[in-house]
Amino acid sequence: MFLKRIEMQGFKSFADKTVIQFDHDITGIVGPNGCGKSNINDAIRWVLGEQSTKSLRSGSSMSDIIFAGSQERKPVNLAKVTLVFDNTAHVFDSPFEEIEITRQLSRANNEAGYFINKTPCRLKDISDLVMDTGLGKDSLNIITQGNISSFADAKPEERRLLFEEAAGVAKYKKRKQISLHK
Numbered sequence: 001m002f003l004k005r006i007e008m009q010g011f012k013s014f015a016d017k018t019v020i021q022f023d024h025d026i027t028g029i030v031g032p033n034g035c036g037k038s039n040i041n042d043a044i045r046w047v048l049g050e051q052s053t054k055s056l057r058s059g060s061s062m063s064d065i066i067f068a069g070s071q072e073r074k075p076v077n078l079a080k081v082t083l084v085f086d087n088t089a090h091v092f093d094s095p096f097e098e099i100e101i102t103r104q105l106s107r108a109n110n111e112a113g114y115f116i117n118k119t120p121c122r123l124k125d126i127s128d129l130v131m132d133t134g135l136g137k138d139s140l141n142i143i144t145q146g147n148i149s150s151f152a153d154a155k156p157e158e159r160r161l162l163f164e165e166a167a168g169v170a171k172y173k174k175r176k177q178i179s180l181h182k
């Protein structure tokens with residue numbers, strides 16, 4: 001299993017430290033409406049660099065993803081999510097056999113935000129690390145409820161972009177664009 005574990009604390013509805021271990025080829029997450037299933041998906045995309053609060057289904061400020069309190073619990077001041085990947089097959093261009101990517105955000109926003117294997121880094125370092133794996137925040141590894149119908153309804157040119165992403169062509173187009181504008 002490539003993604004081995006997710007650890008969340010203070011992210012959206014996960015006030016307490018919550019660890020989800022992916023030990024099997026397929027993991028189903030079930031629960032009543034509003035229990036936090038989609039928040040797990042948001043947590044993954046957040047760590048991979050999602051900056052759109054709309055896409056994270058949150059308020060207008062990024063700090064709205066921090067646990068805001070409930071009837072029983074006070075709000076917390078820090079949201080922290082870590083994804084732990086198995087890198088024994090070296091899918092990530094890194095000598096480490098395990099890669100931990102962490103993003104955190106405090107209300108005061110006075111702490112480092114991104115870490116790779118516990119070392120503070122920039123968001124760009126995370127983007128660079130995941131770019132070649134097809135894991136990026138906009139990649140097709142995460143198919144949300146609306147994706148299927150928007151794919152079916154898409155115009156041919158829009159559908160072509162999705163095929164290019166899936167075929168791995170998109171990243172070369174992005175690199176070409178960046179080098180042309182340097």
Ligand code: ATP
Pocket residue numbers: 011012013031032033034035036037038039040064065066067068069
């Ligand atoms: P459904 O089955 O309807 O799709 P779900 O299990 O996917 O439900 P989510 O959308 O993941 O549910 O979770 C929504 C819950 O997360 C809501 O109860 C909402 O109040 C809570 N929530 C979201 N952001 C925060 C936050 N910052 N602080 C506290 N709770 C939050």
Ligand code: MG
Pocket residue numbers: 037038039
């Ligand atoms: Mg949901």
